[in-house]
Amino acid sequence: MSSEFISEYEVIHAKPKAFYETYARKDELQHQTHYCPGCGHGTIHKMLAQAMDEFGIKDRTILISPVGCSVFAYYYFDVGNVQAAHGRASAVATAVKRSRPESIVISYQGDGDLAAIGSAEILHAANRGEPIAVIFVNNAIYSMTGGQFAPTTLIGQKSTTTPGGRSAIHEGYPLHVSELLATLEAPMYIERVGLGDNRQIAQASRAIRRAVENQVRGLGFSFIEVLSPCPTIWRLSPVESQRWVREVMEKTYPLAVFRDRTKDAQPRPMPQEPPALDTIPQIIGVANGDVPEDSAIRHEPVTDVDLHVRVAGFGGQGVLLLGEVLAEAGLDAGLEVSWLPSYGPEMRSGTSNCHVRLSREPIDSPLVTAPNVLVAMNEPSLKKFDKSVQARGWVIYNGDAFPPECVREDVHVLALPFTQIADALGDARAANMVMLGALLEIADALPQTSVDAALRRLVKNPRFFELDERALARGRELYRESVREVCHAG
Amino acid sequence: MNAEKRDRGLLRVDGNECKGCGLCVEACPPKVIAMSERLNHYGYRTATYVGAGCTGCGICFMVCPEPGAITVLRAMAQRSAAGSGVTMGTEGAMPCASN
Numbered sequence: 001m002s003s004e005f006i007s008e009y010e011v012i013h014a015k016p017k018a019f020y021e022t023y024a025r026k027d028e029l030q031h032q033t034h035y036c037p038g039c040g041h042g043t044i045h046k047m048l049a050q051a052m053d054e055f056g057i058k059d060r061t062i063l064i065s066p067v068g069c070s071v072f073a074y075y076y077f078d079v080g081n082v083q084a085a086h087g088r089a090s091a092v093a094t095a096v097k098r099s100r101p102e103s104i105v106i107s108y109q110g111d112g113d114l115a116a117i118g119s120a121e122i123l124h125a126a127n128r129g130e131p132i133a134v135i136f137v138n139n140a141i142y143s144m145t146g147g148q149f150a151p152t153t154l155i156g157q158k159s160t161t162t163p164g165g166r167s168a169i170h171e172g173y174p175l176h177v178s179e180l181l182a183t184l185e186a187p188m189y190i191e192r193v194g195l196g197d198n199r200q201i202a203q204a205s206r207a208i209r210r211a212v213e214n215q216v217r218g219l220g221f222s223f224i225e226v227l228s229p230c231p232t233i234w235r236l237s238p239v240e241s242q243r244w245v246r247e248v249m250e251k252t253y254p255l256a257v258f259r260d261r262t263k264d265a266q267p268r269p270m271p272q273e274p275p276a277l278d279t280i281p282q283i284i285g286v287a288n289g290d291v292p293e294d295s296a297i298r299h300e301p302v303t304d305v306d307l308h309v310r311v312a313g314f315g316g317q318g319v320l321l322l323g324e325v326l327a328e329a330g331l332d333a334g335l336e337v338s339w340l341p342s343y344g345p346e347m348r349s350g351t352s353n354c355h356v357r358l359s360r361e362p363i364d365s366p367l368v369t370a371p372n373v374l375v376a377m378n379e380p381s382l383k384k385f386d387k388s389v390q391a392r393g394w395v396i397y398n399g400d401a402f403p404p405e406c407v408r409e410d411v412h413v414l415a416l417p418f419t420q421i422a423d424a425l426g427d428a429r430a431a432n433m434v435m436l437g438a439l440l441e442i443a444d445a446l447p448q449t450s451v452d453a454a455l456r457r458l459v460k461n462p463r464f465f466e467l468d469e470r471a472l473a474r475g476r477e478l479y480r481e482s483v484r485e486v487c488h489a490g
Numbered sequence: 491m492n493a494e495k496r497d498r499g500l501l502r503v504d505g506n507e508c509k510g511c512g513l514c515v516e517a518c519p520p521k522v523i524a525m526s527e528r529l530n531h532y533g534y535r536t537a538t539y540v541g542a543g544c545t546g547c548g549i550c551f552m553v554c555p556e557p558g559a560i561t562v563l564r565a566m567a568q569r570s571a572a573g574s575g576v577t578m579g580t581e582g583a584m585p586c587a588s589n
């Protein structure tokens with residue numbers, strides 16, 4: 001064969017560069033997305049990535065991913081990524097764009113995320129005309145959580161929470177987000193597209209490209225709603241799902257451009273720089289140093305109380321109450337306090353813990369990551385937190401056999417069988433108050449009257465109140481005894 | 491090979507990435523994609539180029555939900571084998587390379 005007839009081929013469509021080579025989400029299947037076969041997310045991802053490639057913006061794009069099936073978008077896009085709390089992506093995008101005005105900021109959200117819990121965020125982001133692109137993937141259902149009805153679910157559409165089909169009487173009408181946003185003054189570009197057939201898909205790709213282009217041009221808020229197949233929850237094959245988009249979904253959600261002010265639009269002016277910090281007193285009309293006589297900030301901060309307490313144990317051991325009594329007592333004594341409970345998704349059992357801060361100075365963060373007192377009501381909690389205790393801090397442990405692997409030279413330990421001690425007082429459940437009593441004695445920062453007041457507010461039942469009072473006193477006594485023992489021994 | 495029969499386009503499917511959704515089969519205008527009989531490593535029947543007739547339109551690429559499952563190639567202007575690009579019969583540019 002002569003060389004003129006050898007055909008040569010060049011790659012014209014291949015995986016966009018804005019995707020990672022491999023996806024490090026799991027150990028296996030690093031070349032595949034986690035989306036179900038035929039899921040619209042993959043197609044939309046690809047369109048977005050292609051637009052990023054085309055405009056060469058990979059290195060200055062920040063993608064805000066939502067909660068929902070596309071929660072892991074950050075494993076796929078090789079761009080800056082922030083994963084936002086449910087529904088908050090467009091609010092987060094606002095903050096990111098304002099602090100990095102040169103970045104291309106794209107908020108990627110599903111319908112459960114954007115149209116339900118995030119309806120306020122999207123409405124106000126659009127109303128402010130934030131210069132971000134929002135890709136709104138509407139599949140008329142909550143998919144990741146297993147198919148509950150969403151504000152976008154069609155009338156008559158069955159879901160796990162509308163087994164008889166959505167009815168307007170009970171669940172209201174499908175929310176037309178694009179139309180809703182198009183009533184606002186500020187948005188620059190709003191379009192609804194679908195993934196129902198080749199023609200629609202080509203248009204969807206153009207629309208997404210357009211939204212990205214608007215950001216590159218520095219124009220304002222762009223919103224692309226994509227009617228997107230969810231074969232898994234719809235219980236249709238991928239091909240049938242495409243058909244459902246164009247034959248059913250599109251009837252409720254017509255495809256159209258609802259707003260296009262891009263033609264003669266000028267780049268949106270950057271937000272004003274915030275005023276310099278030292279000019280603020282003047283702006284708000286107080287001269288520097290013009291602080292009232294009795295203001296707390298006049299007084300030298302006293303640092304004699306600075307408790308960082310972590311209380312941890314099983315659910316049901318009174319972990320949260322222990323922390324609450326401590327915080328409430330601090331409040332009564334005029335201290336700054338914070339109490340932050342933290343527990344797993346389990347309704348019952350499981351472990352729980354709380355963070356308590358008591359200080360004379362304003363508290364910067366309610367999180368206690370390095371406690372100076374750890375109250376560990378069981379062994380797993382001790383093992384979980386013992387490493388985090390500050391040097392010279394205290395560990396109060398419920399158990400007389402202190403696990404050897406938790407022994408540290410640089411912390412104090414009070415390990416006693418508090419549950420049995422409480423049981424001897426009349427109720428094992430008062431172990432938390434015995435431990436609190438020991439803590440109060442160690443910290444020596446609160447008058448007993450404040451503790452009494454706190455307990456009275458939190459424990460209404462007189463029998464338990466009386467028991468808890470005795471438990472607290474016993475705890476104080478146990479600590480004092482332990483010190484005496486040490487002295488004798490020394 | 492002869493010049494008249496040369497296809498304008500070529501389809502390459504990554505048999506590991508394809509999830510067998512069949513959207514490309516449905517979308518391809520000249521209907522030159524089919525599902526394989528064999529299952530891939532993950533239990534999916536994967537898309538396969540039937541061997542001839544691809545126009546290089548790229549529609550299959552656009553509809554495919556897996557970012558890297560499909561690569562579409564297009565014939566370059568005919569010239570001698572010394573030019574750049576992928577030459578037929580090398581490194582996976584074969585039709586049905588994945589199967």
Ligand code: SF4
Nearest residue numbers: 036039069143230231
């Ligand atoms: S459940 Fe639906 S939306 Fe979620 S990945 Fe599967 S097909 Fe996509």
Ligand code: SF4
Nearest residue numbers: 518544545547548550
């Ligand atoms: S590029 Fe076009 S003709 Fe070729 S396989 Fe894909 S859809 Fe079919």
Ligand code: SF4
Nearest residue numbers: 508509511512514554
């Ligand atoms: S190549 Fe893509 S569109 Fe075609 S069957 Fe495989 S995953 Fe689906």
Ligand SMILES: [Mg+2]
Nearest residue numbers: 110111112141
């Ligand atoms: Mg959804």
